[in-house]
């Protein structure tokens with residue numbers, strides 16, 4: 453099934469007005485907004501007249517000076533309208549989630565088409581994840597390849613051999629710090645840098661959740677630079693900035709100032725794993741030099757998602773679901789997605805994950821996809837992992853992803869043991885974190901020889917220093933690289 457293009461320049465204003473009157477508790481304000489947007493679009497044909505209007509929201513090439521210059525008059529007004537329209541769309545998706553039907557999908561897709569026109573969005577397709585990710589006809593072949601990999605009747609040796617072949621076909625290095633032997637693939641080593649463990653959300657499986665008594669730490673940009681110094685001294689060039697969701701401390705201005713400070717001091721590749729942002733905020737991150745955004749849906753099972761995420765902004769399933777689309781529309785080039793194994797039946801979630809990846813691939817063919825299957829090991833007290841996944845199933849799932857998504861980066865963290873990580877790196881994983889601390893300030897503690905202050909997000913099971921992890925990969929003939937192409 454292919455995605456349909458935004459097919460008609462005519463918008464269904466009457467339908468939207470009627471829909472809002474019936475379902476929107478803030479209909480009065482939003483009807484007014486719709487009127488303003490309509491006048492705006494009718495007054496200026498944004499695309500044809502090259503009036504860039506709010507396009508700076510979605511154009512990574514526009515500098516922040518340009519953005520500042522645009523921050524007045526009608527351009528700012530269009531940008532504000534676009535942001536309000538985006539918020540309205542998610543409000544409707546959130547409020548109608550339990551009974552989302554064809555009419556709701558039509559209304560939210562129509563709002564997306566209007567939004568796209570308002571911001572002069574460059575990608576031809578609209579946001580349609582809700583319609584496609586649970587459609588068994590979408591990405592059917594890839595999902596079948598995943599399912600075949602999970603079939604216990606298929607011997608593990610045959611499965612891993614074919615996953616290895618596919619990985620070598622797509623990831624044999626052209627260069628690296630040590631070229632692979634006999635066509636072995638390359639593995640990128642990266643490190644997380646935790647900025648803050650304050651969080652307003654209540655994800656029941658996470659040590660950072662708001663009501664878990666633990667040391668809370670928030671790094672200034674200067675301390676983030678100190679943490680990065682520790683990592684860079686150990687060869688790291690690709691660093692993932694991680695933080696909980698605490699709007700007063702970790703707003704977009706904070707992230708931009710951290711990235712600015714890091715980029716002034718180090719060359720390198722900076723990616724983020726932070727709370728879901730608006731398209732406009734992702735545009736600021738892209739302009740600041742952020743290469744990638746990672747955000748896991750955790751589970752695609754809507755009813756389980758609601759139980760597992762009882763509080764905070766993360767309760768909004770659909771806003772989270774479309775996060776990577778907002779990031780890509782804003783100019784981010786590397787998209788990281790995944791599920792947290794243990795929360796829901798793994799095969800079911802993995803099927804939807806594959807559809808999600810292929811949906812993103814269709815909308816954003818220029819982006820690199822990086823897919824991960826983090827597994828819950830030792831959750832906070834009081835939470836029992838409802839759907840544990842054993843090692844053999846984890847291996848089958850990773851091989852299944854390789855068969856379904858042959859050219860996607862597959863990522864594995866230090867949640868897993870050294871031996872399992874080395875094994876999976878030899879089969880199909882192409883990106884490994886190494887030498888990780890999952891607490892803000894954790895590298896500074898190590899550098900000073902201090903005991904960790906606590907505040908980790910999850911326990912690390914592979915505690916090898918970076919160089920030891922790299923040597924283990926080289927012994928398998930794999931090429932270790934420190935930056936992605």
Ligand code: SF4
Nearest residue numbers: 651653655658660661
């Ligand atoms: S999973 Fe993320 S959003 Fe949820 S409590 Fe942990 S840090 Fe906060």
